[in-house]
Amino acid sequence: MTEMLPVLAVFLPLLAGVILFLSGPGPGGLWALGGIVLSAAPSLLLVRQVAVMGTIEHLMGGWSVPLGIRLMADGLSALMILLTAVVGVLVSIHALGLFDRRDAASRQFWVLWPLLWGALNALFLSADLFNAYVTLELVTLAAIPLVLLAGSARAVSAALRYLILALFGSMLYLAGVALIYGLTGVLDMQLAGERLAGGGWVVNLAAALMVTGLLVKAAIVPFHLWLPDAHGSAPAPVSALLSALVVKAAVYLLLRLWSGPLLEPLSQPSVAWLLAGLGVAAILYGSVQALRQPRLKLVVAYSTVAQLGYMLLLFPMAGLLAWQGVIYHGVAHGVAKAALFLAAGNILYQIGHDRIVDLRGSGTVLAVSFGTFAIAGISIMGLPPSGGFLGKWLLLQATLGAGAWWLALVILAGGLLAAGYVFRVLRAAFQLPDSDAEGMEPPVRHIGPLMRWPALVLALLGIALGFAGEPLLALLGDMPGGAG
Amino acid sequence: MNLFDALTALLLVLLAWRCLIVPDLFRSIVLFVVFGLLLALTWARLDAPDLALAEAAIGAGVLGVLLLGTWRALGSPRRGETPSSSLPAGLRVLSAAGSAVLAGALAYGLHLLPGTGDGAGTLALETLPLPATGQPVTAVLLDFRSYDTLLETAVLLMAVVGTWLARSPLLDALSSEDATAHTPVMPVLMRLFAPVLLVTGAYLVWAGAYTPGGAFQGGAVLAAAGVLLALGRRLGTAPDAGWLLRLLLVLGVLVFIGAGLLLMPAQNAFMAYPERWAGLIMHLVEYTLAVSIALSLLLLFTGRPGLRGISG
Amino acid sequence: MTLLGSLVIVAGLFFYLAGTVGMLRFPDVYSRLHAVTKADNIGLGLLCLGCALILRSWTLAALLAVIWLLAVTAATVGCHLIARNRLRQDQGVE
Structure with missing residues (x-):
């Protein structure tokens, strides 16, 4: 049974998407619920098995490498699959409240999201360079129609921009894979890594192409242009999934390549520092932009641009501490950012707009939503006790251990700026209304418990991650491939 | 490399260049289709008939039809009616320089590649007698x-x-007036071509097991028959897909996943088929996939969820 | 046979050349269509005939004949649709 679990984690969500496509029109909350259970169950079982038994492999079609494709679930894969399952289930519950399957568009959410879930799991399990390309495409092509669910012309133009840049990124990645195949004749990550030892000009070129492609997909500055619009104009559950999981899929693949086949070219000091420099630029630029945005969802979207930057600080550090810190930061950000987007979406849904200047006084009326926003903000700022704090703490220790004190300063500055943009929103919301006004008018629409509580649970999970470091880092285990 | 190949390569680059710079959208589309056909010819010259067929059917055929359909949906703009590229000149020069550097680096990289003898490709050819x-x-x-x-x-x-x-937010107000209808x-x-296309498509799928062809190529040809019927107003659109259409759309994926999952416990690996049944299962997968691919491509063209027949 | 076939192919190429020159030189859509469809249909026919003569196989000859028929039909319908479209445009302008 155990060796079947990776396959089930990929195909049961895909099957759920197909079945929900077949199930047709009409309200069907139960169908959707069934889809969630079918998708989440194999993921959780797989994570438990990896925690107990260590790495699990599956050879597709029974063909051994290099002929066939290998699936591999190690600690890193398991952690990402767990993140996807937890965020996925909670966002799905929120979506049950928003997308009730009564109209055509909301029905399609329940087709695309399980497909996206399966694609994400497939990417996290892939141990093959070309298969990783296919799954990355699948993730992108499921994510883009989800942006369209908003139904506005703005969303369509954001989705198209996303599509074009994402395709550009894929082309670059694919060109790199083609070069590696031409060089080694194999696509399996481990085998290719062994045959690439010694490096050379072509390896460097392939690495440059693949990494650039992934940076575009991960929206790292200066390739971030598509992200704020796409994440800002999508419906709240979609924004949450995109920011928490989809962009992280590209970063995951980058880490996977760094700890595997591309270790040599990416460990050259100039390359490592260039990547870290991009990370620093992303942290500073994204945070400053987040401070200046007029709309709540755009603040949250630019915050994603900034928070992704931290994950690139790994490269020059390259020790176990930095590895753990970066990945823990990614997980904590995923949980907290999903909470932030759901909370922002709820606020938008209730008062009909998300202009920050006009939020004045709404904090007392929408106490739960803004409370959720504040609690999730703690993890984003990196204040103790929270998952964000733990990730940044590990990363700080790694930078100080490596003597890169200025990187430590950037991490601290990023935290301060994050506090700035979170408190800017809260200050506007909890400011007392003008004395002559009657106070905040009642909400335009009310939200049900399905939409209210998942956001709060996610925000609290973000805090709880501050105490769950030990079991999760044990699951993550050592760095794969003995990198660093 | 002989003169013919050199000429083809030169023409490919020239066509791509023209396709990018002509101000008239319609011409650009036509050039793109011609580019696809020439690319198909190139694959054939490189002894890759499968790719040639796929490129001709999908790259030149289906894509061309989709582009022309989009062009018509935009109101058939001619020269000067579409806003030209709004990129500032500096950015254009920058992207051109970037593309040139990328192309140069790739060319140099490909030039440095060794011909490996022990890769997966060679292994696949050696293992070939085994699979069905x-x-x-x-x-x-x-x-x-x-x-x-x-x-x-x-x-x-x-x-x-x-x-x-x-489509729904953008194009629902579009008129479907069509000059080819009457x-x-x-x-x-239609009477002459639709049957020919159906037979050719089915043949390509069937032949895929023994000679170049397969579900993608055959499916694209089958879709062409559907496009012809839609253009001739024998096949109309509907606001919603019926259950049968939805089932056919995902039939290929369902059969593929179903065969893999059902046989997994017995074979201990996903999509490993018992030797006796392997041929049968793979044919079943090919045929159902071809149907799903054909319908998907057709629906991409019509742009609406449903289909309905119109009796003439 | 091979020589005869080659001669027929060269003759076919001549018609293609004529059609192309017409396409480039004629002043309006109608006469261009006239040049392309007429000359190219004959050109393709001769090309198919030449190939059949060289290959000396009845099966292939039949196949080539079918190809020619399909191409001729497609060209005819295409020509008709383009001409009609153009005619409508011209009438619309007047």
Whole structure:
């Protein structure tokens, strides 16, 4: 049974998407619920098995490498699959409240999201360079129609921009894979890594192409242009999934390549520092932009641009501490950012707009939503006790251990700026209304418990991650491939 | 490399360049189709008939039809009616320089590549007698790397659903007035070509197991028959897809996943088929995939979820 | 046979050349269509005939004949549709 679990984690969500496509029109909350259970169950079982038994492999079609494709679930894969399952289930519950399957568009959410879930799991399990390309495409092509669910012309133009840049990124990645195949004749990550030892000009070129492609997909500055619009104009559950999981899929693949086949070219000091420099630029630029945005969802979207930057600080550090810190930061950000987007979406849904200047006084009326926003903000700022704090703490220790004190300063500055943009929103919301006004008018629409509580649970999970470091880092285990 | 190949290569670059810079959208589309046909010829010259067929059917055929359909949906703009590229000149120069550097680096990189003898490709050719399909490309697509193929077929479902979502906010108000609808020659063309296309498409799928061809190529030709019927107003659109259409759209994926999952406990690996049944299962997968691919491509063209027949 | 076939192919190429020159030199859509469809249909026919003569196989000859028929039909219908479209445009302008 155990060796079947990776396959089930990929195909049961895909099957759920197909079945929900077949199930047709009409309200069907139960169908959707069934889809969630079918998708989440194999993921959780797989994570438990990896925690107990260590790495699990599956050879597709029974063909051994290099002929066939290998699936591999190690600690890193398991952690990402767990993140996807937890965020996925909670966002799905929120979506049950928003997308009730009564109209055509909301029905399609329940087709695309399980497909996206399966694609994400497939990417996290892939141990093959070309298969990783296919799954990355699948993730992108499921994510883009989800942006369209908003139904506005703005969303369509954001989705198209996303599509074009994402395709550009894929082309670059694919060109790199083609070069590696031409060089080694194999696509399996481990085998290719062994045959690439010694490096050379072509390896460097392939690495440059693949990494650039992934940076575009991960929206790292200066390739971030598509992200704020796409994440800002999508419906709240979609924004949450995109920011928490989809962009992280590209970063995951980058880490996977760094700890595997591309270790040599990416460990050259100039390359490592260039990547870290991009990370620093992303942290500073994204945070400053987040401070200046007029709309709540755009603040949250630019915050994603900034928070992704931290994950690139790994490269020059390259020790176990930095590895753990970066990945823990990614997980904590995923949980907290999903909470932030759901909370922002709820606020938008209730008062009909998300202009920050006009939020004045709404904090007392929408106490739960803004409370959720504040609690999730703690993890984003990196204040103790929270998952964000733990990730940044590990990363700080790694930078100080490596003597890169200025990187430590950037991490601290990023935290301060994050506090700035979170408190800017809260200050506007909890400011007392003008004395002559009657106070905040009642909400335009009310939200049900399905939409209210998942956001709060996610925000609290973000805090709880501050105490769950030990079991999760044990699951993550050592760095794969003995990198660093 | 002989003169013919050099000429083809030169023409390819020239066509791509022209396709990018002509101000008239319609010409650009036509040039793109010609580019696709020439690319198909190039694949044929490189002894890759499978790719040639796929490029001709999908790259030149289906894509050309989709582009022309979009052009018509935009109101058939001619020269000067579409806003030209709004990129500032500096950025254009920068992107041109970037592309040139990329092309140069890739060319130099390819030039440095050794010809490896012990890669997966060689191994696939050596292992070939084992699998049930004798055609090397089909064996890779449906056996060795069938997992990739399965995932790619899911892309089609996403694309179809995505078109429905993108279309509704933008194009619902569009008139479907069509100049080709009422003309005496269209029925003749349909009566003559639709059966030929159906037979050719079915043949390509069937032949895929032994000679170049397969579900993608055959499906694209089958879709062409549907496009012809839609253009001739024998096939109309409907606001919602019926259950049968939805089932046919995902039939290929369902059969593919179903066969893999059901046989997994017995075979201990996903998509490993028992030797006796392997041929049968792979044929079943090919045929159902072809139907799903054909319908998906057709729906990408019509742009609405449903289909209905119109009796003439 | 091979020589005869080659001669027929060269003759076919001549018609293609004529059609192309017409396409480039003629002043309006109608006469261009006239040049392309007429000359190219004959050109393709001769090309198919030449190939059949060289290959000396009845099966292939039949196949080539079918190809020619399909191409001729497609060209005819295409020509008709383009001409009609153009005619409508011209009438619309007047």
